[in-house]
Amino acid sequence: MTVATQTPQQREHATTIFERSVEGRRAFVAPALDVPQRPLDDLLPARFRRAHPPRLPEVSEPEINRHYNRLSKRNFDLDTGFYPLGSCTMKHNPKLHERVAALPGHARLHPMQDPRRAQGALRLMWELQGALSEISGLPHVSLQPSAGSHGELAGVLLTRAYHEARGEHRHQVLAPETSHGTNPATVTMGGYETVKVAVDGDGNVDLDDLRLKATEDVACLMLTNPSTLGLFEPNISEIARIVHAVGATLYYDGANLNAIMGRTRPGDMGFDIVHFNLHKSFTQPHGGGGPGSGPIAVSERIEPYLPKPQVVRDGDGFGLDFDRPQSIGRLRGFQGNFGVFVRSYAYILSLGGDGLTEASETAVLNANYLQARLTALAGEHLPVAYDRLCMHEFVLSGAPMKQALGLRTLDLAKRLLDFGYHPPTVYFPLVVEEALMIEPTETETRETLDAFAEAVAAILAEAAEDPQIARNAPYSTPVRRLDEAAAAKRPVIRQPL
Amino acid sequence: MTVATQTPQQREHATTIFERSVEGRRAFVAPALDVPQRPLDDLLPARFRRAHPPRLPEVSEPEINRHYNRLSKRNFDLDTGFYPLGSCTMKHNPKLHERVAALPGHARLHPMQDPRRAQGALRLMWELQGALSEISGLPHVSLQPSAGSHGELAGVLLTRAYHEARGEHRHQVLAPETSHGTNPATVTMGGYETVKVAVDGDGNVDLDDLRLKATEDVACLMLTNPSTLGLFEPNISEIARIVHAVGATLYYDGANLNAIMGRTRPGDMGFDIVHFNLHKSFTQPHGGGGPGSGPIAVSERIEPYLPKPQVVRDGDGFGLDFDRPQSIGRLRGFQGNFGVFVRSYAYILSLGGDGLTEASETAVLNANYLQARLTALAGEHLPVAYDRLCMHEFVLSGAPMKQALGLRTLDLAKRLLDFGYHPPTVYFPLVVEEALMIEPTETETRETLDAFAEAVAAILAEAAEDPQIARNAPYSTPVRRLDEAAAAKRPVIRQPL
Amino acid sequence: MSRYTSATDADRRAMLDAIGVASVDDLFADVPEELRLGRPLDLPAGKPEQEVTAYLRDLAARNVSAEDEISFLGAGMYDHYVPALVDSIVSRSEFLTPYTPYQPEVSQGGLQVMFEYQTMISELTGLPVSNASVYEGPSALAAAAYLARLHNGRTRFVVSRGVHPHSRETLITTSAGWGTTVDEVALADGVTDADALRDAIGDDVAAIFLAQPNFLGAVEDLEALAPIAKNRSHPPLLIVQVDPMTLGVLRPPGDFGVDVAVGEGQPLGNRLDYGGPSFGFFAAQEAYLRRMPGRIAGETTDADGRRGFVLTLQTREQHIRREKATSNICTAQALNALMGTIYLSWLGRRGYLELGELLLRRTDYARERLAGLDGVEALHDQPVVREFAVRLAAPVGRVVERCWAQGVNPGYPLGRDYPEYENALLVAITEQRSRAEIDTLADVLGAAVAAERQSAGVTA
Amino acid sequence: MSRYTSATDADRRAMLDAIGVASVDDLFADVPEELRLGRPLDLPAGKPEQEVTAYLRDLAARNVSAEDEISFLGAGMYDHYVPALVDSIVSRSEFLTPYTPYQPEVSQGGLQVMFEYQTMISELTGLPVSNASVYEGPSALAAAAYLARLHNGRTRFVVSRGVHPHSRETLITTSAGWGTTVDEVALADGVTDADALRDAIGDDVAAIFLAQPNFLGAVEDLEALAPIAKNRSHPPLLIVQVDPMTLGVLRPPGDFGVDVAVGEGQPLGNRLDYGGPSFGFFAAQEAYLRRMPGRIAGETTDADGRRGFVLTLQTREQHIRREKATSNICTAQALNALMGTIYLSWLGRRGYLELGELLLRRTDYARERLAGLDGVEALHDQPVVREFAVRLAAPVGRVVERCWAQGVNPGYPLGRDYPEYENALLVAITEQRSRAEIDTLADVLGAAVAAERQSAGVTA
């Protein structure tokens, strides 16, 4: 882009709200001081009082509005275009959900309101628990965890409580080498050691390796199914048998639940504990990095340890049960991310059982179709990592592209930005070289999938002519490639004031 | 922009919702047919029934959402940047207003609800009438007209009713040559003939010409004050005297009210009828071309003819008065654009009398400051049309720029788009050659005004080097200059299906 | 400092310096001394946001909205469900805050919406051209009358008494200066009396106005009426006001050679809002294209050959043609028309039909239920599609009040507008009124009528 | 077809062909026969949008929200006014729908917000570094404990009983696998007992936890307490949980050499939402930067030299470091932190102080009013800034119920968490509770206590 033709966004120097501050400007108008004006010292002795106020910005309301509005336009978003970020289930976020979450009876309900006066909320939670139980095939649900990895932590803590109640002190948790980073990180936070289980040539758990590592010191196996390769683990029953044989629990990382709703259930596969990412399968908007919600469902034997309070039916009404002596306790304040529950329950109400099943079926259909299209149009440079039918997502390898065209997966990703697409997840899972992990979700049209595949092919063709174009991409974004190394080396993580 | 570096928006071919339609897709799910299924013929004989359904698009909800979301991003908007469109008062639209307008008690209030059950709405209207009366200095208000020009029509019809009640049949309405197009158009729709009054060398109404034309056949003089040149008419009292001397009414086009709130009042100047543009001075968002609202305020002698129904105080409550025998009648359905009243009344409540006054003062300050800045930075090429202090807006002439740089006002306007600004109003008023009419409003910061003036200067400097850049602008917008002549010649005004 | 401004004292000083004046007062020097207000405006002091919210929430709570009762009010506006998608999109500042698209390069969003809207209105009405919206229903009818007047210069309008009373009144008000008169054609058994219509027409008639369905909910026999208007050597314009929610089940105006179709757009995804803002639609035969009021978007290409949209045929409009313009309209209802466009996309081809059929069936069910009550009978026997009228054997005002007390608003009493239907009630059905609610209406209305008759009997 | 999908039968056929399978079932071939569900999910059928809305509106109406009563509930979340600006901006899809900003070139909006947010939290707490949010208040405290544990490897946590009970419980739950213990330090006259704190500390202590103000609303004397924790040769970390609404009037953690400050962000422009989602904030001394949990945005430049922002120091995080990560957190609370950022911009430097002072003054007024009632006394005499506790001379549960009946929710009964304060009530003040409402509270509470005492007298 020449200087004459750069976009207004590129022309504009990024300016923070602090840099827009001018002394004396303001948005807020305070309510009148309607109480007697006693000397401040009488209320709060000077030694408690702050001398130098925080240097918050001083900006008028129109300018604050414009500032954040403009900033918003420096984001790519799901409502603008295809966002096939693998493992993230970027499905459509229905606007209905925002409407019902905003009802004052939800949005202004105080968490300490007496349960007798929060019956609508408790009922909603109870019904949501029931739905998640049915979907997962596990009888008991706690909605408390705040996100997927918080659910994982709950799972590990439940596992610990379960073993300790039996007088056992185990030290290891198994996870396949393809597992998501939160799995091993959670294991450590839960006070266990992670033991990696190998993946075989088909992308499945290596059963021999599992048998080797499944000892009596193993507390749990954490598994994503379909795996982060987008592949359903056909040996799941055998895996469950092996794990249960040594007395360990089997944990289901529910990030990929969107593949299987209504077709098969973790509980039926033998999992003891499941977490849900309501912000993935149940379409809570991701918000640029949260909020989420990570409810867990568990089997009977794990139930006694569930966090408290639990929402329970109480005659005609609903209540909060704090009297759970074996509970692991609280994982956070109050009753969990209720606002997320409202949205996800609205989703379940809208789709019903059939709709959820068809959502999963279409997610899998879309993924396989896109895999087929990309194989047809770009398979030479971007082969599928494991040449099988996939579930809701699949992984390509950019290694041949790198070899033949001198384009890294990163370059392809950046060039896709100029075509108006969010790139897939890149460089994960680690077992695939130059990985591209693509999850289209069920809410995309065939035309969108076709157009994306064609864009990838067009970029490869362009690179065959001139690889520099992609290597220097993107061009049209508000900023171009950023120097991450410099940022980490000398971190500037707040505005100097 | 080279093909390699065009933006995703430019890359995308404009696609209508009809072109996204695929047979069998849908968003809406109908409620269950819960009543007996009688044969359709029994309900509605076949000869009344439609044979070929309207070819509405068939699109899923995520795609509809994305379609309109993407379309929205092909618009420039006030929340993104400076929008100094003269005569349009593009002031900040507070978000609070949308919140209160959306309250179910407002948004779902049926217009045929019995007034006894709409007391909140009637009270709001009554209070708003009172506020508009105070601001305009005229005792009676009707909120009914739907926009400014509808208010103008009301004014002309009131004028007619007034004269006819006195047995007079007049035929002419006067308007200065600088008047807005809606003024003469309204005059015609009201059944009168427009007679143009000249403007003198200072931009004021030419009093001699007025005296000449103010005959007994004149029903009304329509005036904007400040005028469309942004200049306050210093001879307004004399004008009122002349007009009233021949028995005509004096009509105030309130589009420019934002200049004078709390400083001077049309009623005090001698105007008989005023319209307000709630979508300008009282910040109803413009919506890309409406909705608006054009309430009118009138003097005692005009009151009997006001449209009906009128909102009236009725003991402790409020009512709708239909019993107005001299009324001109209805101008539209129901009670006017109530949703707009809520927003504008929220604005009046927020600012109070002081705030409105300060808003006008700051609007005038900002306009004069920007006029001064532009004169300093670009006065050689873009002189002020009338070298005076202005009110809330001012008019520059691009004639010297055209002469010296070969740049038309249109070119400057288009180049401003690349700098992230909405251009001013161009080629109006007609009395100024290559006119640029600039209204910054009170809600802009000094920094924004400075930056805009500098952008204009930068464009002039750039043109001095290479005028082609501006002549071919814009470059960074979703589309570039459009062929309007072709559109008018062979109109394609709907999608062929 | 006022609420949404930025100028600090320091700013003000610097700005006044740059201007070269000493004070803000100096900027108002052109305002003659004696015209300066010289006192603060007599309005309450400004309030913090939370207080404005609280105050207006309190006012709103004094209204009985369609959320607070089971409402069968219609009579021109209807409590249809507005999908969240509509609210979400129209609250985007890119649609909410721009002006009319005078700079097409940065207004393609709004312009394309207009183009899509025009196409949809054209499809609904079966007429080839549509503008991008006018204010609302009744004034749309008056605008059509102006077009007729411009077109043929004649002096008489003939209006069916089935046309919405607000529209009839608006026509009379608006045409006051045109040297025209307005004659009304009576109804017979709920529909326009064909003989009376025939009698009313003459060569001096500029336009005939009908409504489909009419104000009593009755489906007019346009197949019979249209020829009466049009089969003449110098026919007047035939202008039909249509309910845009019914055009999936009813034959469209275009089927009958109607010249102009207008109507109230509120049912299409717009809020009730106590009557506005909504939008009026305006569609016509090709011949009237250059006489249409309002904005029209058209397709074209940009300098690089890309498809794009512009406001077109602007030589009709006030800002170009001034006193020769075909209308004075400027600001119209773009955002409301957008709501309608999204809503129609959301319903889609099938949904629009399904919804029309649902209304038809529920309306029939409701009429049957109500007409079956003691002391309640159908006001007419014509087919109805979304609204119908009944006559009560008791004072309608008192009956209605009794229903309110039971949480039901049974409809709009016709007597104010039609003294000839004194105790009649106009009952509207939407997809938000379930069969169960209709049954409740029947129970409550039946009981109210019975109670009133009994107490009348007692007093009698 | 499911609700938000597009695949028609024709699409499905074409897509299956392209894949090379015969049916959708074939795509699930890897699922062993015996694990296939083989029946529909036992959930109600999907509902049209209007029915979902109606159902959830009905549920919402069964809650008594802060809009339905005069509420003095606090205890960790507060009914502050959320300006419309916040709702408007966070409902923009560009903020609402993206994932965590993994592609910085198209995520500058979110990243810059994080940078601004970090700056604001740093300013409020007086600490140099802040992350971009953690889940919420109590788990933020547990996250700080994990940092302490990683930092010094010690095995004991010492927590003031003034720390929010949910935070204390969360710490115990979360640390179950760390081989650590948690000791509590008692309160004396409403604040942390300095002597007891001194006694509790030893070289095995990883961290001390205090709350400012504490759960009883009392302002802790950090000036006195901090040295007890820190003036040691091997000091533990001092971790303070702060209420972010009070840091305009109260000295910030940074003034006392606190190592980590955490807290619940809800008061800053977030809804109550029955307890979530909100956000937790996490600020620390520079030394802990590379041990912080969660995302951190940092400034850098692009290939053309433009300023830009990226996620930085990612080598702390799970997706890079896996089992060696400093935390397992992934999805956090970006949107809620954005709400906080907009809210703090809206308050601005002066507004933040004014609001803090307003709360301080109204809280004082309310405490005076209530403590002046018969049968009501202040639970402690410490300064309070936004919340305070009173002891009632009557059963608190019955008193509270009486107040409910008058439309007032007088506060949170402390007994559940503090059996030692059996009939005590925690009363929170916000700018939405006017003096008039506080007076109503005093009247209603006074009457309720009197009535209970009287009926107790009668029964006695």
Ligand SMILES: Cc1ncc(COP(=O)(O)O)c(C=O)c1O
């Ligand atoms: C496979 C997998 N597991 C766990 C997680 C963690 O979930 P959350 O981000 O909700 O903590 C993710 C999120 O990306 C994931 O993809």
Ligand SMILES: Cc1ncc(COP(=O)(O)O)c(C=O)c1O
């Ligand atoms: C001076 C003037 N008068 C009248 C109008 C017409 O107002 P409206 O667009 O509300 O009909 C305008 C609108 O631009 C105007 O600027």
